[in-house]
Amino acid sequence: MHFDTLSVHAGHMEDQIGSVISPIHLTTTFERDEAGKMGGKGYIYTRWDNPNRRGLEIKLAMLEGGEEAFAFPSGMAAAMALAQTVLDPETHVVIPDDCYHGIAHLIKSMLPRWKINYTEVDMTDMAAIENAIQKNTRLIIIETPSNPMLKITDIGKVCDIARSKGILVACDNTWTTPLIQRPIELGADLVFHSSTKFFGGHSDVLGGCIIINKKNDLALRIREYQTVGGSVPSPFDCWLLNRSLSTLSLRLERQTKNASAIALFLKTQSGVDKVYYPGLTDHPNHEIAKRQMHGQYGSMISIGMKGGEKTALQFAGSMKLFKHATSLGGVESLIEHRRSAEGNAPKSPANLLRLSIGIEYIDDLMEDLSEGFARLRG
Ligand SMILES: *Cc1c(COP(=O)(O)O)cnc(C)c1O
Numbered sequence: 001m002h003f004d005t006l007s008v009h010a011g012h013m014e015d016q017i018g019s020v021i022s023p024i025h026l027t028t029t030f031e032r033d034e035a036g037k038m039g040g041k042g043y044i045y046t047r048w049d050n051p052n053r054r055g056l057e058i059k060l061a062m063l064e065g066g067e068e069a070f071a072f073p074s075g076m077a078a079a080m081a082l083a084q085t086v087l088d089p090e091t092h093v094v095i096p097d098d099c100y101h102g103i104a105h106l107i108k109s110m111l112p113r114w115k116i117n118y119t120e121v122d123m124t125d126m127a128a129i130e131n132a133i134q135k136n137t138r139l140i141i142i143e144t145p146s147n148p149m150l151k152i153t154d155i156g157k158v159c160d161i162a163r164s165k166g167i168l169v170a171c172d173n174t175w176t177t178p179l180i181q182r183p184i185e186l187g188a189d190l191v192f193h194s195s196t197k198f199f200g201g202h203s204d205v206l207g208g209c210i211i212i213n214k215k216n217d218l219a220l221r222i223r224e225y226q227t228v229g230g231s232v233p234s235p236f237d238c239w240l241l242n243r244s245l246s247t248l249s250l251r252l253e254r255q256t257k258n259a260s261a262i263a264l265f266l267k268t269q270s271g272v273d274k275v276y277y278p279g280l281t282d283h284p285n286h287e288i289a290k291r292q293m294h295g296q297y298g299s300m301i302s303i304g305m306k307g308g309e310k311t312a313l314q315f316a317g318s319m320k321l322f323k324h325a326t327s328l329g330g331v332e333s334l335i336e337h338r339r340s341a342e343g344n345a346p347k348s349p350a351n352l353l354r355l356s357i358g359i360e361y362i363d364d365l366m367e368d369l370s371e372g373f374a375r376l377r378g
Contacts, residue, residue: 003178006059006063011055011056021243046235063245065185066213068219069209069210069212071209074196075195077231079102082192088116089115090116091117092116092119092136093141094139096120096141096153123142123143138168139168141171142158142171142188143171144175144176144292148354149302150301155181156187159187169188170190172194175197176293176298177252178191180297188213190218192208192209195207195209198248198329200240200241200244202244203332204240207241257362258299258358259277260277262362263277267280272306273305273306273351274304276303276304299329300328300357302338302352302355308350308351311351312350312351313340315372316335321368327356334358336353336354
């Protein structure tokens with residue numbers, strides 16, 4: 001079945017009363033069967049499994065094209081699960097020099113206590129990736145487009161390098177979703193998401209997930225980490241995500257269309273020094289993006305503002321429709337001065353603003369931006 005149909009129907013749990021939409025199973029425990037056997041009807045205790053979580057995981061696996069999915073209470077919980085199931089003490093991981101700052105924080109400041117080392121590389125540079133690989137490298141993490149510089153990594157090429165050395169590749173697909181970019185088809189072993197973003201789509205639920213290409217030993221380890229380690233999302237959060245996924249295509253198609261128009265518009269603005277968007281033909285890796293993202297480029301745009309940090313903050317703060325807030329992927333448009341959200345080790349340029357484009361009517365978004373630029377010009 002087509003992606004759009006799966007996103008509505010995959011993982012639906014039929015019940016005795018014919019519910020078209022699954023109810024929320026808040027129950028933490030399930031009755032034994034007649035013989036007193038635990039889990040006779042498929043469920044024992046909600047930490048082990050719950051119908052809402054199972055339905056969500058089935059849908060996620062089908063949409064991402066993997067054999068199994070694991071839902072977590074946040075994107076960072078999914079990243080931690082990945083780190084703690086793939087990496088052993090005395091191993092090494094290769095991470096992008098531009099990636100979600102929380103992932104960098106986790107790897108740089110939490111994992112060294114378990115003697116796990118890392119190398120940061122420019123993931124657009126294949127030679128740099130090869131050079132970064134060490135004897136004990138177990139994992140390469142990819143994030144493309146990268147956050148917040150929108151650098152594009154050739155997923156297939158990185159997977160070829162990794163496979164030849166027996167290293168796993170995990171791709172953070174939060175910014176594109178499998179509607180646009182399909183890392184497992186390109187050779188990735190694992191995909192992970194912050195479901196808080198496009199999957200949730202309404203900025204009202206935290207979530208994360210891992211999707212694995214094969215039901216292998218690592219899949220068993222991730223399941224154990226989730227259920228025994230207790231890193232589980234609530235039934236209500238699973239239900240919300242399941243509902244949100246039904247409209248993923250509709251939302252993201254509109255968001256992407258809006259973003260392409262806005263990226264072109266931003267390029268014409270004298271207050272803007274640089275526009276970072278892989279859909280622009282002058283983006284350094286536009287050709288890779290075109291192939292890998294199937295001609296859609298997502299709804300995230302970064303801009304470098306002329307006039308530096310002060311002007312950038314002034315512009316973001318003066319918007320009427322765009323909310324000046326962190327996060328992304330929701331139906332509402334957001335603008336963020338990224339550097340001020342990056343804690344005590346900020347990496348983003350001081351004049352950089354990141355825009356997450358929503359589903360609003362395009363002319364209204366353009367007007368809000370135009371008025372902002374006009375105010376800057378005084
Ligand atoms: C937000 C985000 C995360 C972290 O997810 P949370 O749900 O906030 O824990 C990880 N990766 C990317 C690309 C993100 O945008």
